[in-house]
Amino acid sequence: MAAAVDATMPGASAAERRTAIDRQLHETVTARAWAREYEWEQVRARQAAAKRRAEAAAANPGLGEPTPVVLPAPRPIPVTPVQEADVVDRELVLEDLTREQVLDWRTRAARDHQVVFDHIDRYGEGSARRLFTNAFVDQVTRLSRLAHLDLGYTPWGRS
Numbered sequence: 001m002a003a004a005v006d007a008t009m010p011g012a013s014a015a016e017r018r019t020a021i022d023r024q025l026h027e028t029v030t031a032r033a034w035a036r037e038y039e040w041e042q043v044r045a046r047q048a049a050a051k052r053r054a055e056a057a058a059a060n061p062g063l064g065e066p067t068p069v070v071l072p073a074p075r076p077i078p079v080t081p082v083q084e085a086d087v088v089d090r091e092l093v094l095e096d097l098t099r100e101q102v103l104d105w106r107t108r109a110a111r112d113h114q115v116v117f118d119h120i121d122r123y124g125e126g127s128a129r130r131l132f133t134n135a136f137v138d139q140v141t142r143l144s145r146l147a148h149l150d151l152g153y154t155p156w157g158r159s
Contacts, residue, residue: 001025092123094130105131113140 005020012020097105109115109132116137120128129137 001028092127094127097131102131106136109136109140113143116140117144 001024002017002021005017005024009017009020094102105115105119109119116128116132117140119131120137125137132140
């Protein structure tokens with residue numbers, strides 16, 4: 001601390017430097033004392049709060065315990081495969097489909113685009129866009145307009 005005061009007051013007399021050092025020392029000690037008192041005040045407040053919680057828990061034993069978290073049971077995956085006739089006969093609810101069922105729908109649609117059009121006819125375009133993705137439905141729709149460009153067709157039959 002003396003070196004800091006000497007650096008800030010290079011031309012001061014010994015008495016002035018001594019007064020500045022004493023004042024700086026007093027400020028530092030006072031600040032540390034206030035900081036320590038504040039810390040102890042925080043500790044006492046935490047201890048008092050913990051004591052109040054313990055007393056409240058002792059007075060009402062059921063309130064202090066954490067409530068257990070109850071998770072919903074997972075949806076069972078059908079053991080037997082779903083027949084195609086069952087899928088057509090009942091209403092399709094997208095939220096009830098498992099991941100494997102969604103992937104099966106998408107695989108069939110990738111092989112045969114008519115699956116997408118049949119789904120749109122039966123359940124609507126919104127359902128098709130959720131099941132097959134917007135980009136896939138747009139692609140299938142765009143490709144359906146290009147049916148006149150079927151390069152595998154020859155007007156004279158098989159060659």
